[in-house]
Amino acid sequence: MTVLFLSLLYVFVPLVQGSDRIIVVLALIGAHAVIFILIYQIYLTYLKPNEQIKVVLDELIKGNYSARAYEKSHHGIDRLGYAVNKLAFNLQNLNRQDKMHSRQLHTVIDNMESGIMLLDTQGYVQLINRKFTNLFDLTEQEVKNKLYYHVLTHDSIYQAVQDAFLYEDTIKNSITLTKGNAKIYIEIVAVPFFNESRELRGLVFVFHDISELKQVEQIRKDFVANVSHELKTPVTSIKGFAETMLDDDSIDPEMLRKFLTIIYKESDRLQSLIHDLLELSKLERDEFKINLNRINFSSIVRESVTIVKDMANKRNVELILDVNDDLNLTGDEQRLKQVILNLLYNAISYSKKDGKVHVSAYKNQQWLTLTVKDNGIGIPESLIGRIFERFYRVDQGRSRETGGTGLGLAIVKHIVEAHDGFIEVDSQYGVGSTFTINLPITHGLTN
Ligand SMILES: Nc1ncnc2c1ncn2[C@@H]1O[C@H](COP(=O)(O)OP(=O)(O)OP(=O)(O)O)[C@@H](O)[C@H]1O
Ligand SMILES: [Mg+2]
CATH class of the missing domain: 1.10.287.130 (Signal transduction histidine kinase, dimerisation/phosphotransfer (DHp) domain)
Structure with missing residues (x-):
């Protein structure tokens, strides 16, 4: 433009004389300045924002949804900047929501109680969850994008994949894993999934640990x-x-x-x-409820001791009672009597000749405690944990001799637990046993 101006100056100035020459020069300089300002204005209004919008669009293409164009007004080229910014804002929102959904989905999948494995139609593992890696002791790197039969070599899994792909239907099967000494039973369910045009897209495998059920x-x-x-x-x-x-x-x-x-x-x-x-x-039974009443625990203990007295006399077993009178509680009288009688029968049955059975009951701030202590045959330490199992008897012969069914302590435990209490055993083989039941004050126990 400056060249054009100089050329015009060169052409027009020699054509005029005197003071007109100054006017022409000034007119040309003025025209030059006006044109320059006009072009600069065009640059500022159209070209520069356009450049900026191009940069923002490039950023959006790259996935940077926080890029924004400068917008002065809502007219002309600024309208385009506004539209691009709105687009960027919406994309950023969508991206944020998308990330949130995928995080939520990931959290759900990862925290599922069952193992999950997703296969594509080629048999490559596309997705697994934490439970899966725990079950099979594998890391994500060892599994992801690998062929499933290189990862899991169980025949049942291979068969389930084949059948699910072949019949395009849900297939159930099971496998057994060994971890240390423990056996883990797993039910596997292979579910094919399809796209909108009913084309098979892959398989979802669900692995349920059914060891507890087994x-x-x-x-x-x-x-x-x-x-x-x-x-x-x-x-x-x-x-x-x-x-x-x-x-x-x-x-x-x-x-x-x-x-x-x-x-x-x-x-x-x-x-x-x-x-x-x-x-x-x-x-x-689930609907079993104990029949709660205000009862005097001390008198139930005394009554129970009277009932077993004959049996104790026959076996020359001495019964020693140490029970306070004021042990009142809210409980099921008949059931608690059943508990005490069972413990007394055991203490007498498994006593040695001329044995002693010591019965005491007391309470503290939290618990009402009953102990039945004998100096009988005792229980080997390794078997103490088993005596509450149904039908379990330490010495089958002796117990049968006394008419025992091996169900007594299982019943005792149930009743004590129904009162929110717990039972403890301390025993030494050949020396004697102490059975202690604790009933909580919070279960309605009062003075
Ligand atoms: N005081 C005890 N001293 C030694 N062993 C005991 C004592 N109490 C229980 N046991 C052992 O625990 C086993 C289980 O006791 P539990 O009362 O459940 O069954 P049981 O006495 O054999 O039969 P029942 O069902 O008629 O009571 C007994 O067979 C016995 O071996
Ligand atoms: Mg018994």
């Missing part, structure tokens, strides 16, 4: 086996003696009486077994 199932099976076994013994005996008596008319009365006594004892045993089983099933 354990419960095993306990149930053991229980059924134990009950059958316990019932079989007296029934066989009753049947055998009854058959002998039916077959042989010449049995002398003394023998007959002996057989009938055995039948009576065995049927008695059968009855107490059935009674205890019914008791247990009643206690284990």
Whole structure:
């Protein structure tokens, strides 16, 4: 532009004379200045914002949604800047929401109780969660983007993938893992997933740890086996003696009486077994509720001791009572009596000849405590934890001799726990045992 101005100056100045020459020069300089200002204004209004918008768009393309263009007004090119800024703002919001959703999804998936593995149609692992890595002792790097059969070599998993892809349907299977000495049972569910046009996009694997369920199932099976076994013994005996008596008319009365006594004892045993089983099933029912009343615990202990006195005398076992009179509480009288009687029967049954059973009850701020201490045969330390199991007897022979079913302590534990209390055992083999029940004051216990 300056060249054009100089050229014009060069052409026009020689054409005029005197003071007109100054006017022409000044006019040209003025025109030059006006044109210069005009161009600069165009640059400021259109070209510079345009440049800036281009830079912002480049940033948006790169994923930097915080970039913004300078906008002075809402007109002309500024309107474009405003639109670009609005777009950037919306993109930034969408991106923020997207990140939040993916974080939420990630949190849910990672904190699921079941293991998750997502496969694409080629069989490459696309996603796993924390439970999965814990179950299989694998790291994310060892699994992600690897072929599933290089990661998990179990036949059932391979079969489940094949079937799920082939039938395009949910497939269930199971595997067993060994961790140290423990066996972990896993149920696997392979679910194919599809896009909108029903094309298979991959498989979602869910791994449920069903070890606890298996354990419960095993306990149930053991229980059924134990009950059958316990019932079989007296029934066989009753049947055998009854058959002998039916077959042989010449049995002398003394023998007959002996057989009938055995039948009576065995049927008695059968009855107490059935009674205890019914008791247990009643206690284990969800809707079981203890019948709470204000009761005098001291008098229940005394009554129970009176009931077992005969049995103790027969075995030459001395009963020593040390119970305060003022032990009142809110509890189930019949059930607590059952607890005390069970502990007393055990203490007497598993006493040595001329043994001593010490019964004491007292309370502190928090607990009402009953201890039944004997100097009997005791329990080997390694077996103490098992005596509350149903049907568990340390010495099968001795316990059966005393008519025991092995259900007594299981019942005791249930009742104590129903009162929000707990039971403790301290025993030394050959020296004696102390059973302590603690009933909490917070369960309505008062002075
Ligand atoms: N005071 C004790 N001293 C030594 N062993 C005991 C004592 N109390 C319980 N046990 C052991 O614990 C086992 C389980 O006791 P539990 O009372 O549940 O069954 P049980 O006495 O055999 O039969 P029951 O169901 O008729 O009471 C007993 O068989 C016995 O071996
Ligand atoms: Mg018992």
